[in-house]
Amino acid sequence: MNLIAALSMFALTLGPSFIYSESEEPERLLVKMTLVQEASSLGAYCLDGSLPAYHLHRGFGAGEHNWLLQFEGGGWCNDIKSCLERAQTRRGSTSYMNKWEVFSGILSNNASLNPDFYNWNRVKLRYCDGASFAGDAKFDNGTSLLYFRGQRIWQAIIFDLLRKGLGNAKKALLSGCSAGGLASFLHCDNFTGYLPRNTSVKCLSDAGFFLEVRDISLNHTIRSFYEDLISLQGVQQNLDKNCTTSCYYPDQCFFPQYALPYIRTPFFILNSAYDVYQFHHILVPPNADPLGHWYHCKLNPAACSTNQINILQGFRKYMLAALSFFFEFSRRGGMFINSCFAHCQSESQDTWFAADSPRVHNKTIAEAVGDWYFGRRVTKEIDCAYPCDTTCHNLIG
Template identity: 50%
Template sequence: MGRLKQCWSSLLVLAAMVIGTGAVPITYLQSAVAKGAVCLDGSAPAYHFDKGFGSGINNWIVHMEGGGWCTDVASCIKRKGTMKGSSKFMNKDFGFSGILGGKQNTNPDFYNWNRIKVRYCDGSSFTGNVEAVNPANKLFFRGARVWRAVIDDLMAKGMKNAQNAILSGCSAGALAAILHCDTFRAILPRTARVKCVSDAGYFIHGKDISGGSYIQSYYSKVVALHGSAKSLPLSCTSKMRPELCFFPQYVVPFMRTPLFVINAAFDSWQIKNVLAPTAVDKRKEWKTCKLDLKKCSAAQLKTVQGFRDQMMRALSPVHSTPSRGLFLDSCHAHCQGGSAASWSGAKGPQVANTKIAKAVGNWFYGRIFTFIPISRERESTQSFEIVIWGNKTSDFTGEVRRRSLLHKSISQFRGTSMDSAFVDRAWEKWVTGNVGSSGHPLKAAVLINYDPTLPSRLLSTIAEQEGIDIYPVELKQFTDFMRRGNLPTETFVLGSNQYIITSIHENWFAARCLNTTQPAGEGAIVMQTAVYVLVALYDGSIGSASQAMAAADQFASQLSRKNL
C-alpha cells in the first residue's frame, strides 16, 4: 500500500502549503448584468485575470472554479449567501498556482500565458438557463449565460487573437470544461490550437453501495431546476436523457476537441457522494471509511476497489481515442492541478518520473506519445494503480500522427518445430486443474498457433480451446491487432467481448472487458511463447487476475521449456 501512503503524505503537504504567484485582483463583469448573466443572487459574475507576456502574449488558459451544485430551492437559497452563489462574498484577490501559476520553474509550459480563473456562482457547472425569476425566492439560474458573458469579454480583451488556448477547470468547473469544450473551440480562431483539461471533473454514472445510482437522481434534479438541458451538448442530448449528459462518459464520445483528464482512481468526492452518499448509507457504516480509506474494513476496501473498476470502464472514451490524454493516479484526492505542490512539486503525484505538469504539457504541444503501463502494489486485499496516457495530435480535425514509447515491447516470436503430441498432453492436464466453472482460476482458454511474420490474410489456427467455442475466422481481428503492435492505443475483440489493455510486460499483457455484464467484471491474460499465443479468460477483479496470471504462466512455462 506504499503508493497510497505516498499520496496521503503528499496531500498533507498540499494542505499545509499553498504556493501562489502573488494576488490577482478580481474583475466584476458589470456589463453582463443587463444581459441577465448573473450569479444565483443576481450579482455580477467575476473572474481574475493575470495577463500574459513574452512568448505567451497570445496564449490563453481559462480555468473554471469548482464547488458542487445546488439541487433544490432550499440549497440554492443557502448557496446564494456564500461566494458560491454571489460575487458579493468573493475574496477580492486570488493567488494563482498550479496550472495557473506564473513561475516558470513550477509551471514551465503555461507560466507566461494569459491566465484566467472564472469564479463559480451559479451551482450548475455553468449550464443554468432559466429566464423566469420567482419573486418569492429571487433565484437566478443563469450559469450558461455567465459562461458566455465571460468568454465574450475575454475575446474583446484579446482572446480573439489566440494562437493557443486551453479551457480547464476543477471539479464542477472541470465538468463545465468538458460540457463547453466544443463551443469554446468553435468561438476561437480556426488557426488556433485549442484543447481542454478536466481536473477531477470526470464524475461517473456509477453504482452506489445500495446497487442503485444516487448520483443520477442528484444530477437529474440539477438539470431540471437550472433548466440545463438546452445548454448541454446537443450531440449527447439528441441521443439520451439530458441528465445523463451531465456524465462525461456519455459526452466525451461525441466531442471533437482534444481533451486531457486528470483524475484520481479513488476520487475522494466520488467515493463520498457517488459510491457511499449519506442518503444511501442509512446505518452510517461508511461514515469513517469514505473519509479515510485506512479505516475501511476488508469488505469495504473490496467495494472501493470495485468503484475503481467502474471508473476505469467509464474512462474508456478517453483512453480509446488518440487525441485525448489521461493522468489517473491512485490517490484518495480531488483536484490535483491547482497547487504547485501537486502540479509539479517533488512530492506531488507522478508516474515513472512524470509529473502532472509535464504530462499535460507534452500532450498539449504534441511533444511525445507516452504509455506507461499500470503498476500494481498489493497489501492484503488491496491493489492500487497508476496510468498515464498522452497523445500526439496534429490539429483539431483529428488527423493524428503518433509514436509510442514502451518500456518493453512484446517479444517477437521465434519460429521452431512444434511437438503437437506434447502440447496435447500438457493441455489436457493443465485445463483439468485450471479451466472450468466455480473453483477454477479460469473460465476459458484458447491456444493459438501464431506466426507474426505471416500476412494477416492467413488466419491463425486454433491449436486448443476449452470453455469457449470460437472459430478461426473470429480470431482475425485479434491476430491483426497483435500484428499491428499498437497495443496501448487499440482495443481487441474475442467472441462477443471487447477488451482494453491495462498493463504490458515483456511477453504478456493483461486486459479488461469493456462490455461485461458480470458485476465484478471480466479479464484476459494474453501470453506469448515462441510459436503460440495463450489467451486465458477469467471472471472477477484483482484477486481473480492474480490467480489467472499464475494459471496461465504455469502452462506457458511448460511450452517455453520446450522452446514452443
C-alpha cells in the first residue's frame, strides 16, 4: 500500500475532512469526495449514471463565510462512441475517480501559498458529463445508456452547497480550469442568481478562453467539434439567451469570445496567449498535420521554424483582438494573459504562487487575481510576445 493510500485509510478511521502526507512538499492537502445523494431526484447523473460529486474543505477565521468553487476540467465528448468510452473513465463516472483530491494553488489552505483565499470554503466540482456542465439530454438505444446531464449536475451541487453555508456567503468566486474554465463563462451569471444580493460575487476562467479559429488547414475543426457536442448533449437550451438571439448562429455562444459581452458578473480571464491545448488541438490538430511537420515545435517552442512562430504569433494576436473590447471597456473585469506555453495555471502551486512562478510586470497570477477580486488595484496584465518572458522557464517544453 503506498503512502497516500495508507494515509487515506487512516483518515477514514478518524473521520476528518482532510489530511497531510509526509513529504517534502509543505502541507499537501487531501480532501475527501462527497457524493450528492439527492442528485437522483433532479435526474442529475454522470455519463454512466453514477452520482455527481465534489470535494469541500471548510473555511475558517475571517474566511468562514466566503466560498470559492472550482470547476474541474478534462475535455469533452461529442459523439456516442467517445462518450461511451469516457463513461468508463474518471472523466465520465465518479466510480473511477480518486476519492481524495489534492488541493493546491488557488485551493491551498496555506496562507503563504494562497494568500487571499486560503481560509475560504473551497470546493472542487468533479467533472463527469463531458460538456462543461452544460448539457441536458439522454441517449438510450436499448443497449447503451448515457446521461448528458451537466446542467442538472451543476444545479444539484449548488443546491447541496447552499444548504451547507453557500446560501449565506459574504464573498464568492466561481472558478475553473480548461473545460471547467469554459464552464465558468457558461454559469457565471447563473451562479450569481443563487446567492444573496449583498454577496460579492465574481468569476474566474483559467485556460477556458477557447477561440473560434481556423486550424492551419483552414478548417473549422473546433467549431465542428462543438456543434456536434452541443447537438448531442442538448446544450443550446442552456446557453445565454441574450447571446443566442444576438449571435450569427446560437452555437457561437458556447465560445467565450461571444458569451463574454453578455456576462454581467465581474470576470477575470487567466490564459496563456499560447495555450498549449489550443495550440495542439485547435490550431494544429493531428488531422491538420498528417506528416508531422509540427511534431518538434509542439514538443519545444524553441524548435519551431520561423513560419511556425509567425503562425503562433498570429494566434496570439487573434486572442488579444478577441479580448480587446473586454480590456478597453470592462471596468470591473481583470486579465492575466501571459506568454508561457501552458494550460491551466491556477491549481498548480508552481504557477499560482511560488518563488519562481510566471510573472507579468513582476506580478504573480495569485497577486493579480487577489488585487482584482478585492479591488486593490486595476489588474489587466498582458505579457509581451514569446520569447521575451524569462519567467516561463518551468513551463516551456
